[in-house]
Amino acid sequence: MAAKASLKVKAKGKGSKGSSSSSSSKYELFKDWTNWSLKKAKVATHYGFIPLIIVLGMKSDPNTHLFQLLSPV
Incomplete structure (x- = not known):
């Protein structure tokens, strides 16, 4: 079986510091x-x-028993 690749979302751009990291961690959670x-x-x-x-x-x-439910007839 092939190993599953984990997808991680990382903040990109100039505003990656500050509140966006907490919102990103909330999204990850x-x-x-x-x-x-x-x-x-x-x-x-x-x-x-x-x-x-x-x-x-x-x-x-109509009350049935387990055997009546599982039998093919």
Whole structure:
């Protein structure tokens, strides 16, 4: 597998000192938090989707058992 390249946003130009560095760090913090939360949501969705469908199927109006939900007939 190829290694992932990390993208870093750096302030360019004359106004790179001062308040723009704090806003850049806030942006980096927001971007890192968003990426972390989306990765966790992806894992939760991946492992939780089929159990959710099974639980919803077991609580449906005609009460079904787990074997009835999983059998092909």
